[in-house]
Amino acid sequence: MEDEYEGGVVKKFLYVNRRAPHGTVYALESLETVLIGAAFDQDVSVLFIDDGVFQLKKQQQPEGIEVKNFSKTFRALEMYDVEQLFVESESLAERGLSEDDLLVDVELVSRASVHELVDQQDVILSF
Amino acid sequence: MKIAVLVNEGPYQHQASDSAYHFVAAALDAGHEVSRVFFYHDGVNNGSRLTTPPQDDRHIQKRWSALAEEKSVDLVLCVAACQRRGLVDEGERERNGKDASNIAEGFRISGLGQLLEAGIEADRLVTFGD
Numbered sequence: 001m002e003d004e005y006e007g008g009v010v011k012k013f014l015y016v017n018r019r020a021p022h023g024t025v026y027a028l029e030s031l032e033t034v035l036i037g038a039a040f041d042q043d044v045s046v047l048f049i050d051d052g053v054f055q056l057k058k059q060q061q062p063e064g065i066e067v068k069n070f071s072k073t074f075r076a077l078e079m080y081d082v083e084q085l086f087v088e089s090e091s092l093a094e095r096g097l098s099e100d101d102l103l104v105d106v107e108l109v110s111r112a113s114v115h116e117l118v119d120q121q122d123v124i125l126s127f
Numbered sequence: 128m129k130i131a132v133l134v135n136e137g138p139y140q141h142q143a144s145d146s147a148y149h150f151v152a153a154a155l156d157a158g159h160e161v162s163r164v165f166f167y168h169d170g171v172n173n174g175s176r177l178t179t180p181p182q183d184d185r186h187i188q189k190r191w192s193a194l195a196e197e198k199s200v201d202l203v204l205c206v207a208a209c210q211r212r213g214l215v216d217e218g219e220r221e222r223n224g225k226d227a228s229n230i231a232e233g234f235r236i237s238g239l240g241q242l243l244e245a246g247i248e249a250d251r252l253v254t255f256g257d
């Protein structure tokens with residue numbers, strides 16, 4: 001790892017994924033940041049909100065538009081010690097989705113309580 | 128205060144890099160330290176030295192480069208984002224067998240770890256983009 005960090009500081013990082021997995025590159029490049037960030041041994045949470053909930057949708061088939069299917073990588077986050085995955089329940093419901101439609105186990109948070117999650121963080125990266 | 132900045136959008140297309148520049152300049156004028164500006168997504172296009180805007184327009188890349196030279200601000204372009212978008216420094220040119228490089232003075236290409244490190248070490252990480 002070229003960027004091994006040995007400063008000893010542990011901060012609470014929250015990645016906020018707000019966009020659909022395809023259509024723009026934000027979702028993929030957000031995931032790359034989460035994976036690289038895992039090497040820094042920080043306290044990491046990921047929140048999926050708005051169209052970002054589609055990133056976790058099962059059975060994605062983006063091969064038809066010739067882009068990489070990176071959705072399976074979300075299943076591997078556990079191996080990177082990224083285990084705190086939050087989904088805003090209203091975002092899910094508004095899109096006709098439920099927890100059963102998602103690739104990974106998540107913790108649902110209500111729209112009214114998202115701010116509590118945000119308030120706890122030191123660093124927020126929103127993509 | 129020690130401030131790090133993240134720029135997520137390209138120049139001219141989006142106001143984010145203008146706003147980021149003005150923010151950084153104002154923060155420095157106010158006596159704050161700006162430890163790093165990290166460019167991600169299309170933001171890496173801020174660092175192309177081939178940028179040639181019309182003469183009556185602001186030169187976003189040169190503005191950044193001047194900030195690096197005069198105020199020693201660390202301008203870092205994400206390597207993965209650069210590779211996708213054709214932003215190449217000499218090292219990358221050689222490694223990937225390209226026929227040219229196009230990184231502007233004052234910018235350097237490095238890994239996403241530089242963003243994480245900036246977030247850990249700064250008092251505030253300020254993001255510019257949608």
